[in-house]
Amino acid sequence: xxxxxxxxxxxxxxxxxxxxxxxxxxxxxxxxxxxxxxxxxxxxxxxxxxxxxxxxxxxxxxxxxxxxxxxxxxxxxxxxxxxxxxxxxxxxxxxxxxxxxxxxxxxxxxxxxxxxxxxxxxxxxxxxxxxxxxxxxxxxxxxxxxxxxxxxxxxxxxxxxxxxxxxxxxxxxxxxxxxxxxxxxxxxxxxxxxxxxxxxxxxxxxxxxxxxxxxxxxxxxxxxxxxxxxxxxxxxxxxxxxxxxxxxxxxxxxxxxxxxxxxxxxxxxxxxxxxxxxxxxxxxxxxxxxxxxxxxxx
Numbered sequence: 311x312x313x314x315x316x317x318x319x320x321x322x323x324x325x326x327x328x329x330x331x332x333x334x335x336x337x338x339x340x341x342x343x344x345x346x347x348x349x350x351x352x353x354x355x356x357x358x359x360x361x362x363x364x365x366x367x368x369x370x371x372x373x374x375x376x377x378x379x380x381x382x383x384x385x386x387x388x389x390x391x392x393x394x395x396x397x398x399x400x401x402x403x404x405x406x407x408x409x410x411x412x413x414x415x416x417x418x419x420x421x422x423x424x425x426x427x428x429x430x431x432x433x434x435x436x437x438x439x440x441x442x443x444x445x446x447x448x449x450x451x452x453x454x455x456x457x458x459x460x461x462x463x464x465x466x467x468x469x470x471x472x473x474x475x476x477x478x479x480x481x482x483x484x485x486x487x488x489x490x491x492x493x494x495x496x497x498x499x500x501x502x503x504x505x506x507x508x509x510x511x512x513x514x515x516x517x518x519x520x521x522x523x524x525x526x527x528x529x530x531x532x533x534x535x536x537x538x539x540x541x542x543x544x545x546x547x548x549x550x551x552x553x554x555x556x557x558x559x560x561x562x563x564x565x566x567x568x569x570x571x572x573x574x575x576x577x578x579x580x581x582x583x584x585x586x587x588x589x590x591x592x593x594x595x596x597x598x599x600x601x602x603x604x605x606x607x608x
Contacts, residue, residue, distance in 0.1 A: 341402045348439045349406075380601065387406055472502035492523065518588075
């Protein structure tokens with residue numbers, strides 16, 4: 311590329327023309343990966359949009375380097391070129407330095423609904439060196455406990471489609487702030503697609519089973535929940551018609567509410583037994599960061 315300037319003395323301006331001579335096309339002879347002692351070779355090569363034999367494109371090489379850095383598997387990533395077997399051939403050299411990709415955390419806290427709470431979790435961003443993400447966590451508290459397992463395959467069937475699987479179970483015990491307990495177990499698959507380099511879409515589906523649990527002191531009502539709970543001052547005739555009959559003297563005329571009996575909606579959920587719930591959702595993400603480490607946190 312050679313610039314050429316043309317002066318206009320009357321207008322006091324200079325016009326610059328760039329003369330560009332297209333050079334011979336260069337092709338990629340090989341892609342050599344060095345320094346990956348743990349990560350599998352294909353995990354690195356699949357981040358390239360070019361392969362051996364393609365024309366050399368510096369923009370695509372820079373994109374591959376940016377993707378490798380955003381994997382967060384390596385301390386450093388550097389892609390350089392070396393002369394190939396002929397003048398129109400180059401060798402791409404990918405120099406990597408591995409780093410630890412596992413995390414172990416222990417946390418604790420206190421809330422009015424869950425009481426004292428502790429959580430232990432372990433995760434691995436590069437599971438078995440295959441680029442998989444795996445996480446397991448266990449929560450145990452005064453009124454809440456459970457566990458969750460997650461696994462993400464970022465390249466499903468060698469396509470740039472991420473498949474995530476989440477399995478979870480949680481139990482919430484009744485306390486002074488929640489008059490009933492719940493036991494939930496569920497499963498949630500999700501798929502992520504790259505629409506563009508800076509735009510991605512995630513589709514998710516959740517299905518879980520929930521069961522209502524009542525303490526004995528909140529589930530000792532003698533009337534039939536199918537007919538609705540008694541009013542605060544039921545008539546003797548109505549009390550005698552129930553099966554089994556209700557002793558108003560024992561409840562001071564207050565029916566099921568005498569000792570804090572659970573509400574009608576909760577009692578109906580208890581009578582229904584386990585309920586199955588499913589939900590669908592999506593997330594659209596727009597990201598133009600060169601380095602995901604610069605991502606702002608909420």
